[in-house]
Amino acid sequence: MSQLDALNLVDQLHERLIDFGTSGAFTYDAALRQAVSRAWSRGGVDGLVGDIWVEASRASKSSGLTLRQFAEQGEFDAQLAEQLAETGAVTDEIKLYLHQVESIRAAGASSADDRPAIGVTAGTGGGKTESFLLPVLNQLCQTPRRTAGGIRALILYPMNALVNDQVERLEGWLAGQSRVSFFHFTSETPENAKDANAMGLPKAAAHRFRTRQQARGKENTQGEKATGGLQPDILVTNYSMLEYMLCRPQDAVFFSSALEAVVLDEAHLYSGVGGGDHVAAAATDAPLQRTVITDFANRNQCDTRRDSR
Numbered sequence: 001m002s003q004l005d006a007l008n009l010v011d012q013l014h015e016r017l018i019d020f021g022t023s024g025a026f027t028y029d030a031a032l033r034q035a036v037s038r039a040w041s042r043g044g045v046d047g048l049v050g051d052i053w054v055e056a057s058r059a060s061k062s063s064g065l066t067l068r069q070f071a072e073q074g075e076f077d078a079q080l081a082e083q084l085a086e087t088g089a090v091t092d093e094i095k096l097y098l099h100q101v102e103s104i105r106a107a108g109a110s111s112a113d114d115r116p117a118i119g120v121t122a123g124t125g126g127g128k129t130e131s132f133l134l135p136v137l138n139q140l141c142q143t144p145r146r147t148a149g150g151i152r153a154l155i156l157y158p159m160n161a162l163v164n165d166q167v168e169r170l171e172g173w174l175a176g177q178s179r180v181s182f183f184h185f186t187s188e189t190p191e192n193a194k195d196a197n198a199m200g201l202p203k204a205a206a207h208r209f210r211t212r213q214q215a216r217g218k219e220n221t222q223g224e225k226a227t228g229g230l231q232p233d234i235l236v237t238n239y240s241m242l243e244y245m246l247c248r249p250q251d252a253v254f255f256s257s258a259l260e261a262v263v264l265d266e267a268h269l270y271s272g273v274g275g276g277d278h279v280a281a282a283a284t285d286a287p288l289q290r291t292v293i294t295d296f297a298n299r300n301q302c303d304t305r306r307d308s309r
């Protein structure tokens with residue numbers, strides 16, 4: 001099996017960038033091209049390409065348990081475990097990481113009056129997403145909705161690309177069941193069934209809301225006008241859209257005492273005016289019963305205060 005020579009790759013990249021930047025398409029003067037080439041050929045921070053950065057990544061510890069075995073111990077919803085195994089999301093061949101098990105247990109051991117903030121950090125491929133999705137889905141399946149209106153879980157991302165990735169994952173995990181529903185709300189989300197049809201989007205399903213109007217309870221699954229419809233259990237959005245939602249009267253139906261969990265994925269990116277203020281507004285606008293902070297670097301930048309009203 002061939003291996004990647006990282007040092008050789010850096011040298012090749014360096015040379016190709018210099019050749020590209022000093023080509024005749026950008027620089028007509030030969031003397032200038034030579035001067036630029038000499039300057040960019042220097043090593044380290046003085047040149048065009050910095051020194052290679054090598055960082056060790058430790059493998060996450062295994063719990064030795066599959067999700068089905070965890071469910072058989074009574075610590076996870078058995079029907080949900082079966083659903084995830086059938087969809088290939090978490091099969092019987094996959095052993096849960098220790099931090100995933102600890103996250104599920106910490107969330108399951110909490111009460112309505114004592115909801116912990118759970119922070120998970122792990123390397124790439126370390127199962128951080130499962131560390132918040134599994135506890136949240138388990139909570140939604142094992143406890144009844146407290147009130148008819150409003151979302152039960154909010155999953156927040158700093159950008160639409162990450163929202164779309166999570167939507168694909170949830171679609172794969174939850175398709176074919178009706179116990180838990182989700183909806184993604186971004187600038188790309190159609191307002192109503194007419195817009196959705198024009199965009200060629202799939203029809204609404206029991207596990208997934210299709211339009212903003214349906215998620216507000218004003219359209220049914222066929223796209224017909226309705227009143228008093230339920231909101232999805234899970235809302236996936238970005239912090240900019242969340243700020244708009246908190247300001248718009250038509251979106252007030254999403255936020256109520258039904259809210260049980262808030263997930264901040266890639267939370268280390270929420271800092272300063274660009275993110276922290278929006279997160280703080282979201283955390284204090286509704287009575288949050290549980291705050292789950294995932295993949296964070298600085299908890300001081302993530303205001304997760306409970307509403308004291």
